[in-house]
Amino acid sequence: xxxxxxxxxxxxxxxxxxxxxxxxxxxxxxxxxxxxxxxxxxxxxxxxxxxxxxxxxxxxxxxxxxxxxxxxxxxxxxxxxxxxxxxxxxxxxxxxxxxxxxxxxxxxxxxxxxxxxxxxxxxxxxxxxxxxxxxxxxxxxxxxxxxxxxxxxxxxxxxxxxxxxxxxxxxxxxxxxxxxxxxxxxxxxxxxxxxxxxxxxxxxxxxxxxxxxxxxxxxxxxxxxxxxxxxxxxxxxxxxxxxxxxxxxxxxxxxxxxxxxxxxxxxxxxxxxxxxxxxxxxxxxxxxxxxxxxxxxxxxxxxxxxxxxxxxxxxxxxxxxxxxxxxxxxxxxxxxxxxxxxxxxxxxxxxxxxxxxxxxxxxxxxxxxxxxxxxx
Numbered sequence: 001x002x003x004x005x006x007x008x009x010x011x012x013x014x015x016x017x018x019x020x021x022x023x024x025x026x027x028x029x030x031x032x033x034x035x036x037x038x039x040x041x042x043x044x045x046x047x048x049x050x051x052x053x054x055x056x057x058x059x060x061x062x063x064x065x066x067x068x069x070x071x072x073x074x075x076x077x078x079x080x081x082x083x084x085x086x087x088x089x090x091x092x093x094x095x096x097x098x099x100x101x102x103x104x105x106x107x108x109x110x111x112x113x114x115x116x117x118x119x120x121x122x123x124x125x126x127x128x129x130x131x132x133x134x135x136x137x138x139x140x141x142x143x144x145x146x147x148x149x150x151x152x153x154x155x156x157x158x159x160x161x162x163x164x165x166x167x168x169x170x171x172x173x174x175x176x177x178x179x180x181x182x183x184x185x186x187x188x189x190x191x192x193x194x195x196x197x198x199x200x201x202x203x204x205x206x207x208x209x210x211x212x213x214x215x216x217x218x219x220x221x222x223x224x225x226x227x228x229x230x231x232x233x234x235x236x237x238x239x240x241x242x243x244x245x246x247x248x249x250x251x252x253x254x255x256x257x258x259x260x261x262x263x264x265x266x267x268x269x270x271x272x273x274x275x276x277x278x279x280x281x282x283x284x285x286x287x288x289x290x291x292x293x294x295x296x297x298x299x300x301x302x303x304x305x306x307x308x309x310x311x312x313x314x315x316x317x318x319x320x321x322x323x324x325x326x327x328x329x330x331x332x333x334x335x336x337x338x339x340x341x342x343x344x345x346x347x348x349x350x351x352x353x354x355x356x357x358x359x360x361x362x363x364x365x366x367x368x369x370x371x372x373x374x375x376x
Contacts, residue, residue: 003361005309006180006282009246009351017234028229029207036233037190039240040175044167046192048199051228051236052206055154055176055189059087059124061226062150062172062191065201068093068121074150075115076124077107078318079337084126084152085317089326096120097318099334104133104273108336112141122148125170127156129313130182130281132166133273139169150174154189157182158247158279166279167192177232180350182246182279183239185232249351250280256355257283257347260362266291266369268343283349284313286340293342295373300345302368308361311346 021032033051041049052058068074070092076084078097085095096115101108105128112123125138135151142149151170153159159166167173172195175181177188191202204210209223239246254270261267268286272278287296296312303310316337318329331338347361 001357001360002307003309003348003353003357004350005311005346005348007350007352008179008184009242009249011238014235014238017238018231021230021234024230026230028227030230032230032233032237033228036228036236036240039237040190041192043240043243044165044173044192046168046173047194048192048196050191050193050199050202050206051233052189052191052202052226053228054187054226055152055174055178056083056087057206057224057226058174058176058189058191059083059150059152060090061202061205061224062174062198063088063091063093064205065198066122066148066150066172071119072121073117073119074122074124075107075112075120075147076152077126077128077337078316078334079105079314079340080126080128080152080317081154081314082317082320083154084124085323088124093121094119094327095124095317097329097334099336100128100340101134102336102340104131105129105340106131106134107138109134109137109141112138113145116145116147120145120147122150124150124152126152126154127159127166129270129284130156130159130278131270131273131276132156132159132161132169132278133276135161135166135169136164148172155181155281156279158243160277162275171195172198177236177239180282182250182281183236183243185228185236185239188228188232188236246351247279250349251278253349253351253353253358254280254283256358257285257362260359261285261365264366280349282311282313282346284344284346287343287345289339289343291343291373296343296345298372299365299368302372303345303364306364306368308364309348312341313344313346314341316341 149170151173154176177185206226209221211220
């Protein structure tokens, strides 16, 4: 038996919705695009939604729409998927990393102000693994210093902090729909904002810089082909209609892991911080502080050899080879991020992971720790 790291939750309803678009004359820039954007804006509770071909594209267009570019700095976290930082670089700006809170694994609000300079234009917090913990404090600091907040919610669709939905904290926010996310469109992303000017700019930028006059061959600015097809949007509409069901399924899987692994002092399990209603993206635990990266890697290899897919979410962004070359980053720059990253294990996690499969994962993990990891 192979247990996958992630799998999408697709039913005949999604398949039929996609088939209906394929039978229509509107494969792109058609009615399903408008329907998906409208439904998404209503779900989050913002004025405008702009669908794009990926979360990465969405973050990049936010930078451009807000005029962030050469010579500007954007504060973000080194413990994230790399697109959070590269989207800043794609716009010509510089990512400025701030270490994480060891409890929440999100950017540490207490360390932000020391990194603010006259060149700082925005803060890009990430709700890592779906948790919005600390996001309110980040926004308070940004407001104090008149900085924009661009919310990277690509891992957190459906999460809530103190009764407020993720996606409503920043001046702009972005979600992603890769197949391992809470909902999927295959590939895709969504930009959210209450600012019509910013939304209109993103609409133009995603569509080759075309203006609002309706002319296909009139281009008002440098733009990009970041459109999301009606095929993807049809899939997204059905997926979004099931989001509360998905959240409940994922919470059930997370609870199984938490209960089965509770009491094992070799493991640090993810928890739900006070005030957070987490829409679980992945289930990432850590080996206890006494373990080393080589010991963690033994576990990863042994799990994979037992046909259980696992991951090491996330290697530090600042230690990625091209980041080292570009900015001279080095080991020791962000010690909390580095210590956490060396001990993470992402377990299989998706909507329809069964109780029995979860039990196999937990039993196998503990057997490997018992037999293969020295010094436990």
